[in-house]
Amino acid sequence: MLLNYSQPLELNKLTSRIDAALHAALPEFWAVVIELVLVGILLIATYALLAVVLIYVERKITAFFQARIGPNRVGKYGIFQTVADVTKILIKEIIHINRIDKFLFYTAPFFIIGASIMAFGAIPFGQGLQAVDFNIGVLYVISVSSLGIIGVLLAGWSSNNKYSMIGAMRSGAQFVSYELSAGIALMTMVVLSGTMQLSTMVESQRYCWNIFNGHLPALVAFIIYLISGHAETNRGPFDLPEAESELTAGYHTEYSGLQFGFFYLAEYLNMFIIASIGATVFLGGWMPLQINGWESFNQLMWFIPSYLWFFGKVAVLIFFSLWVRWSFPRLRIDQLLNLEWKYLLPINLVNLLVMVILVLTGLTLTDIFK
Amino acid sequence: MRTFSEYLRDMFSGIRSLLSGLSITWKELWTKKVTRQYPENRDTLVISERFRAELVMPHDENNEHACTACGICQINCPNGTINVISRTTETEDGKKKKELDRYVYNLGTCTFCNLCVITCPSDAIVFSNNFENATFTRNKLVKQLNHEGSRLREKKPIKKAGNEAEKDSQTA
Numbered sequence: 342m343l344l345n346y347s348q349p350l351e352l353n354k355l356t357s358r359i360d361a362a363l364h365a366a367l368p369e370f371w372a373v374v375i376e377l378v379l380v381g382i383l384l385i386a387t388y389a390l391l392a393v394v395l396i397y398v399e400r401k402i403t404a405f406f407q408a409r410i411g412p413n414r415v416g417k418y419g420i421f422q423t424v425a426d427v428t429k430i431l432i433k434e435i436i437h438i439n440r441i442d443k444f445l446f447y448t449a450p451f452f453i454i455g456a457s458i459m460a461f462g463a464i465p466f467g468q469g470l471q472a473v474d475f476n477i478g479v480l481y482v483i484s485v486s487s488l489g490i491i492g493v494l495l496a497g498w499s500s501n502n503k504y505s506m507i508g509a510m511r512s513g514a515q516f517v518s519y520e521l522s523a524g525i526a527l528m529t530m531v532v533l534s535g536t537m538q539l540s541t542m543v544e545s546q547r548y549c550w551n552i553f554n555g556h557l558p559a560l561v562a563f564i565i566y567l568i569s570g571h572a573e574t575n576r577g578p579f580d581l582p583e584a585e586s587e588l589t590a591g592y593h594t595e596y597s598g599l600q601f602g603f604f605y606l607a608e609y610l611n612m613f614i615i616a617s618i619g620a621t622v623f624l625g626g627w628m629p630l631q632i633n634g635w636e637s638f639n640q641l642m643w644f645i646p647s648y649l650w651f652f653g654k655v656a657v658l659i660f661f662s663l664w665v666r667w668s669f670p671r672l673r674i675d676q677l678l679n680l681e682w683k684y685l686l687p688i689n690l691v692n693l694l695v696m697v698i699l700v701l702t703g704l705t706l707t708d709i710f711k
Numbered sequence: 712m713r714t715f716s717e718y719l720r721d722m723f724s725g726i727r728s729l730l731s732g733l734s735i736t737w738k739e740l741w742t743k744k745v746t747r748q749y750p751e752n753r754d755t756l757v758i759s760e761r762f763r764a765e766l767v768m769p770h771d772e773n774n775e776h777a778c779t780a781c782g783i784c785q786i787n788c789p790n791g792t793i794n795v796i797s798r799t800t801e802t803e804d805g806k807k808k809k810e811l812d813r814y815v816y817n818l819g820t821c822t823f824c825n826l827c828v829i830t831c832p833s834d835a836i837v838f839s840n841n842f843e844n845a846t847f848t849r850n851k852l853v854k855q856l857n858h859e860g861s862r863l864r865e866k867k868p869i870k871k872a873g874n875e876a877e878k879d880s881q882t883a
């Protein structure tokens with residue numbers, strides 16, 4: 342049914358042709374091994390590339406919010422600024438710190454980047470562009486992305502530095518609290534779409550995005566998800582773990598060179614991951630805008646390839662996150678915990694209940710207009 | 712129940728204030744950018760008259776300046792930035808006279824406090840707007856302010872009443 346539409350720029354034809362060629366030329370086992378390696382390399386390359394793009398975009402948008410121009414020297418409009426920065430960070434010396442817990446200190450960045458790459462792999466970037474599609478996709482993403490906090494805590498602990506320690510502890514408190522909210526908000530949507538598999542979730546939002554389908558509770562869940570997702574990435578008004586003015590840089594104070602680069606990369610990619618999960622679960626993922634019954638319009642929409650739809654939706658969410666970041670002052674730790682435990686969590690629990698009632702009594706938008 | 716309504720009121724007023732904050736930054740996003748792109752805008756660059764960039768000694772068209780080599784500026788400078796080197800010459804009628812030989816100013820140690828300009832009795836030095844002072848070596852920051860072969864501007868002979876002479880020197 343899907344392939345009836347004309348999709349000239351879709352990548353899944355290319356991938357299936359490569360798959361067929363490999364299987365024809367090689368025994369089953371080797372074909373699978375090569376595919377695994379290829380997918381891995383592609384994912385890591387996309388990961389790095391996205392980070393470079395995101396850092397540039399962030400710096401530009403930040404500048405615009407502050408009535409500045411932002412990077413504008415390296416290349417036209419400064420587009421090669423982050424390329425230059427990345428090159429610099431790659432060739433920088435890694436400074437060896439005395440009296441640290443060496444093993445933990447050097448493994449901490451890998452925990453963080455590993456967790457974020459694992460979550461990255463489960464994101465459906467477009468039609469047929471998903472590396473791991475578990476039937477418990479949502480659960481998988483939540484659980485692997487929370488592994489990152491282990492890296493943060495290890496980094497803070499092993500640095501043997503009070504600022505790092507305080508930063509890591511704050512980050513831990515914040516992460517544990519807000520992970521709860523993000524999880525419950527996502528569960529609300531799981532109740533609505535009746536599946537945890539990200540690909541079927543996208544498919545089920547073909548004609549009606551989840552955020553419209555579940556109207557009021559879905560909207561509340563979306564807002565809560567955005568707030569808690571924002572808090573999880575340690576950015577914006579929730580950046581107390583890094584609070585430059587009080588903690589120098591928080592848990593990664595002692596890191597230098599590429600190790601610092603790992604933290605930096607993971608921070609940006611976590612922002613992307615949060616935004617893309619949000620887009621997938623609430624805004625229909627890579628599915629182009631489809632309206633039931635308007636066949637020619639739907640066909641037209643498919644001419645824009647699905648991965649562009651995905652990146653467009655993610656870009657909107659990332660822009661929103663930057664907007665919030667440059668609007669609000671940093672929260673105090675008690676305000677932060679108040680917000681989560683006294684406001685978001687109770688609202689979230691009630692919201693989940695409302696959603697269950699909504700689904701059971703058939704009051705979702707698709708049920709009403711069936 | 713009262714506290715519950717307070718809780719709700721708190722929450723909604725919080726949301727409202729967050730939204731108003733967002734709207735302000737949204738407007739800011741579209742405002743004109745204030746960045747001045749310096750080397751490109753050199754021609755249109757506006758720098759305030761009061762900006763103290765570099766000490767200069769104005770010379771007139773006859774290559775004459777107003778510095779009497781009194782050394783007051785040197786004494787007043789808190790950093791030893793100024794070095795007034797004078798020489799003694801004889802005028803035609805055989806009188807000995809102190810004259811400015813070299814006025815050495817070290818831009819590298821100047822704090823731009825303006826004390827020298829304020830205290831100079833002859834208004835011989837001023838601060839200019841030329842701010843592009845970067846050099847590759849520190850020696851280049853030591854400058855001689857009087858031009859080669861310059862002389863002290865002769866005052867118009869004062870033959871009037873003391874009162875008027877004072878006024879004259881003030882306006883000069």
Ligand code: SF4
Pocket residue numbers: 766787788789790791792793820821822823824825826827828
């Ligand atoms: S501005 Fe101040 S520091 Fe500079 S030369 Fe004059 S008196 Fe010295």
Ligand code: SF4
Pocket residue numbers: 777778779780781782783784785795830831832833834835836
């Ligand atoms: S610049 Fe002014 S204060 Fe300094 S020596 Fe010359 S006349 Fe005197």
